[in-house]
Amino acid sequence: MSRLIVVSNRVPPPADKGASAGGLAVALQAALRDRGGLWLGWSGETAATEAESEEIKTRVEGNITFSLVDLTKRDQEEYYSGFANRALWPLLHYRLDLADFDRRDTTGYFRVNAFFARILAAQIQPDDVIWVQDYHLIPLAAELRARGITNKIGFFLHIPWPPADVFFAMPWHRRLLEAFTSYDLVGFQIDYDAENFVNCLVREGLGRETSRGTFKAGEREFKIGAFPIGIETAEFTSVAVEAEHNALVKRMAVSLNNRKLIIGVDRLDYSKGIDQRMLAYERFLENTPSAHGKVTYLQVTPKSRSDVPEYAEMQREIAETAGRINGAFSDIDWVPIRYINRTVKRTTLAGLFRMADIGLVTPLRDGMNLVAKEFVAAQKPEDPGVLVLSRFAGAARELDGAVLVNPYDMESTGGAIAGAIEMPLEERIARWRSMYDQLTRYDVNYWCESFLKALETQHNVPAFGSQN
């Protein structure tokens, strides 16, 4: 088996430094645990000088060797907070209203990609398979090809890909699309994303699909496909079972005092629809006076990307909404929303999911959403909770037992909460069973192996527009 090199901007924190809140790091760590490999990425630290950012820090955890670099403040601002998170993230989540296309950030983005390519190229051996992750690193393969690297290189996008008319609002859309053609395989979460992407390539005149999933751009041929990401299903279930003995989980159970528990767990991100979710819960409280004092909605939301102005703004909005709803509905012995801004340990999280009667996962747009899958994996088979899931999450294509909602429609999402609370046990079990079977079959290892298999069977052909 060839050595696997994974490259991503974000890597999991060291084992003793808490949980990582973010699907990419969680999923890849699980996928690499057995297979092992080299994982290159950003340390999360700031380098004082450019020379300092050249120093590679190595960390070994089990089968995984991390090769990490610090980024200068300027690189973080332009590449990470700027182009990746103020241009690409909102654009690919259909939020043109929040996108900021800045020339300096764009230059920084391509510069940091060239830097990662330089660091990586020095470590590549002939048989290595390289797997690049997510929107931070789209130009990486083109940069590696320019340095003469001919290894198999795959790319997986963890977030959505919008229709062409949305993507073409990006001033540098052609340059980005061309960069994709240096990969051997480009993977998306769902078919719809892959179709949107192919349509972008075709409309931009970059080539044609020769057969389904194979694209020819100039002399170069590469594959495009959907590889829905999964979780470590069996592992997460057993963690959830054990978590029933967890002290914090027990404390939560006592404090609930027989109330129904509704749970939401998301990074503080506008794509997650947290504000809209709270408003839907407010509608539910308005329309269901009999539920007052009998339900608790716990929203666990660690801060994320706080240097990006749109995130700071949203932090204020959500805190305000939670405060206003609590002010309006609380009683001396009941608070309708418990709002917590931090990460919790995976065991605690699994235990809280298991205890919950409803999982509220209502993103406005999401590539997949692993929280939805974790919630299902954590349930008690004999008395499972109900998943209320946005139809705009990639997970909605797979989790057919969820109650699907339109997160923009607060009235009916509120109604779905009421329906979920009343749902008979038999229906809950039937819905949960079909989702759990799906998650057991298509877990994170299936995702990893099916992507790598598709990559390894793709033959190498010259890079688009390159001379080699």
Ligand code: ADP
């Ligand atoms: P995203 O990758 O956009 O953050 P996902 O739902 O796909 O969304 O993945 C989030 C991951 O981060 C999940 O594995 C989830 O358990 C974890 N996570 C999210 N919030 C927290 C939190 N407050 N504490 C611990 N882990 C969290």
Ligand code: G6P
């Ligand atoms: C999403 C993205 C990941 C990212 C994660 C956390 O899952 O797809 O690439 O790592 O969010 O965001 P952060 O900016 O903290 O890495």
